[in-house]
Amino acid sequence: MFAAYVIVTVLTSVLTGVAATTYLIGHDYPKAQVDMKRLPRWWMPVLGTLLAAGSLGLLAGFAVPLLGTLAAGGLVLYFVGALIAHLRVGSRNLVGWAVFFVSSVAALALHLAHDGG
Template sequence: MSVTAIVITVLTALWVGFSGVSLLRRAPFVVDPLVSYGVPRPWWTPLAVAKLLGAAGLLAGLAVPAVGVAAAVGLILYFVGAVVTVLRARSYKTVAFPVLYLAPVAVTLTIAFTQ
């Protein structure tokens, strides 16, 4: 694996991990939109854990590429679901936010785990 792929993987994992921690801590910039999108409060912790496990899986993928592929695919599905949730809530002005997480994960999958 190239140095570029490793750096991209680590940065993506940190970015997704930040999102997971922010949700666990109930940061207003994360939970206020969830309320407006209609995401049930009991889902918040499992969603945060999914992000954190995905971030850890990306890092584990540096040693075991199959784990990284599985984590990246899972995170892509997660963030596609987030985009759909935002669109269903008709919050078109905020659809860019889940895309800001989706794009780096897709790039990581492409660069780091499909060589």
């Protein structure tokens, strides 16, 4: 169980960290996503910062377990919001969203199981 906890936490941190970087550097893909969801572009650094905070919080959870659990919960909420944004504009291309959401839920579940809630 400890191995799954570490692997999923690190994997989720890497995934969200890469996504945060693309938002923060202004890559074309997140610009297209923000435009498709009809969100203002000034949200890009905010979204990137939230993803970066979640990514770093997951790793900090190895030292401060509560912080990791809160970061995982925050990422789950972030991706619930992303789902709402997709559905609001009628987007059904949810494969990428599902990868991030499932990894965040798994990280949360493993943090809760490992740290005792």
